[in-house]
Amino acid sequence: MIWCLILFHLLFFRRFYFIDPFCYATSEPLELEFPAGRYLGEQLRQGKIPLDDPYHFPHYASHPILSTFYPPHMLISVIQSMLPLNLAWLLHSWLSVLHFLFASIGAYLLFSVYGDPWLAFLGAITLAHMGYACKQNAPIIYTLAWAPWLLWAAETHQVGLFGLSLGMGILAGYWPVWITVVPFACLFWLLR
Amino acid sequence: MLILATALGLLIGLPQLWLTLMYYPKSIRANQSSQDKVKIGCVDIRALFLGLFRPDFRGRVNGVFYPEVCASIGPAILLIPWCTSWHQWLALAGFLLLSAGGTIFRLFSPVMLRIPARWMYWVNLTLVFMAVDGLYHAGVPPVFILLHAGYLVLVHSRLWPMHPFVQRIERPSRAFSKPYTTLFQEPWRVSGLSYPMRTGHVTHTRTLGYTGGAQLTSMARFRRDADPNGSGLHDWFQSDNTQEEANWFGVRWAITHRPLRAPWKPTQFRHVYENTQVADRVPNWSELEFFYGPN
Numbered sequence: 493m494i495w496c497l498i499l500f501h502l503l504f505f506r507r508f509y510f511i512d513p514f515c516y517a518t519s520e521p522l523e524l525e526f527p528a529g530r531y532l533g534e535q536l537r538q539g540k541i542p543l544d545d546p547y548h549f550p551h552y553a554s555h556p557i558l559s560t561f562y563p564p565h566m567l568i569s570v571i572q573s574m575l576p577l578n579l580a581w582l583l584h585s586w587l588s589v590l591h592f593l594f595a596s597i598g599a600y601l602l603f604s605v606y607g608d609p610w611l612a613f614l615g616a617i618t619l620a621h622m623g624y625a626c627k628q629n630a631p632i633i634y635t636l637a638w639a640p641w642l643l644w645a646a647e648t649h650q651v652g653l654f655g656l657s658l659g660m661g662i663l664a665g666y667w668p669v670w671i672t673v674v675p676f677a678c679l680f681w682l683l684r
Numbered sequence: 685m686l687i688l689a690t691a692l693g694l695l696i697g698l699p700q701l702w703l704t705l706m707y708y709p710k711s712i713r714a715n716q717s718s719q720d721k722v723k724i725g726c727v728d729i730r731a732l733f734l735g736l737f738r739p740d741f742r743g744r745v746n747g748v749f750y751p752e753v754c755a756s757i758g759p760a761i762l763l764i765p766w767c768t769s770w771h772q773w774l775a776l777a778g779f780l781l782l783s784a785g786g787t788i789f790r791l792f793s794p795v796m797l798r799i800p801a802r803w804m805y806w807v808n809l810t811l812v813f814m815a816v817d818g819l820y821h822a823g824v825p826p827v828f829i830l831l832h833a834g835y836l837v838l839v840h841s842r843l844w845p846m847h848p849f850v851q852r853i854e855r856p857s858r859a860f861s862k863p864y865t866t867l868f869q870e871p872w873r874v875s876g877l878s879y880p881m882r883t884g885h886v887t888h889t890r891t892l893g894y895t896g897g898a899q900l901t902s903m904a905r906f907r908r909d910a911d912p913n914g915s916g917l918h919d920w921f922q923s924d925n926t927q928e929e930a931n932w933f934g935v936r937w938a939i940t941h942r943p944l945r946a947p948w949k950p951t952q953f954r955h956v957y958e959n960t961q962v963a964d965r966v967p968n969w970s971e972l973e974f975f976y977g978p979n
Binding site for chain 1: 685686688689690691692693694695696697699700701703704706707710735739751754755756757758760798802803804805806808809811812813815816819820826829832833836837840841843844845846851852853854855856857859860870871879880881882883884885886888889890891893894898900903968969972973
């Protein structure tokens with residue numbers, strides 16, 4: 493079924509993968525997230541965590557939406573800061589897009605408890621690509637991708653995965669939703 | 685075990701949690717009342733209808749962009765009547781009430797960072813759970829699942845990236861190569877940087893600073909920004925700040941269509957002006973906090 497999820501992912505993001513890989517180069521991803529990630533990468537390469545930023549953000553690392561401490565974002569930022577702009581952008585956007593696939597795999601595992609793979613497939617593709625999840629901002633995509641993993645960990649009482657998902661959601665940085673996800677995930681754990 | 689799992693998660697998230705919680709009291713967010721949070725983004729019947737059934741709709745709904753209320757799950761919504769889980773129905777009702785921004789939202793508002801529509805995530809998630817439960821009980825043929833997948837591929841894929849209320853799509857190599865950036869030098873600041881150069885990170889240009897919803901209270905005071913969600917202005921001349929303040933803050937260049945007079949002089953680039961009275965020394969953010977901070 494994982495191949496079905498990958499196929500669905502490729503079809504859903506067909507424009508990005510097969511037609512125009514720069515179709516996502518617009519709005520806040522291009523104006524805010526990509527430049528801020530490049531700055532983060534430059535600072536990390538110098539061995540510094542950007543606690544401050546002379547260009548735009550006083551207290552840079554204090555803004556959760558900049559995903560300063562989110563490990564995949566840190567890694568990609570370091571690499572993209574060494575690349576020409578267009579290639580760097582592609583790397584930045586691949587990370588966002590791949591999080592949709594990551595979310596659908598987590599959702600598939602979550603709905604697998606029903607014991608029917610087709611039912612889990614419907615739940616997986618719907619949860620990962622529901623209206624609210626189809627955002628273009630990287631921190632929102634990163635954060636929401638961890639929600640099904642957190643709920644699956646709560647469902648199956650996996651301490652390590654629950655802690656990892658919870659922590660990664662915090663580091664990913666879209667707190668307006670994550671601040672509500674955590675108590676409900678705890679409730680989910682207690683009710684199952 | 686749950687306490688251990690939660691403690692592990694908080695430990696992983698500690699670097700961000702610590703810095704953000706230290707920053708929060710310094711930002712304008714700390715001053716937001718529950719009244720400020722319901723000024724925009726309350727989900728009423730119209731917003732709910734658009735959010736559930738019109739993923740093709742584009743524009744603003746009750747002051748927020750459409751994606752804030754979009755909770756479409758495609759044809760799977762037809763399965764919801766078969767959902768037998770009473771606690772999912774109860775949860776749906778609760779989340780709808782929270783997203784409406786009424787009394788219940790205000791009770792929770794100290795922990796909610798901004799607008800009621802953010803609860804639509806939970807409305808959306810609950811609908812997915814209900815659809816899965818409905819499918820489990822309804823026994824719908826697999827062809828329905830394929831049709832549903834096809835709908836998501838054809839319709840929901842158009843939600844990403846957001847159109848048409850976004851700026852033009854442009855390759856970064858082109859978008860960030862404006863000739864006038866060669867003029868700007870550190871440590872001085874530039875007013876009116878255009879999209880997508882507003883953060884200055886790619887071209888290493890110092891901007892007027894962040895003026896969005898989580899800006900420093902000191903920045904809001906200095907810029908005389910009374911908007912509880914931050915004005916987001918990048919243009920010095922759209923604020924009430926004086927020429928003396930521009931000189932002190934180190935605003936040496938301005939990109940504007942206004943014909944500026946002395947002490948601003950034109951440069952070799954159209955619509956780019958230079959401040960001839962700017963101070964030699966530019967204050968950093970800490971000095972701004974020192975002079976304009978809450979205490």
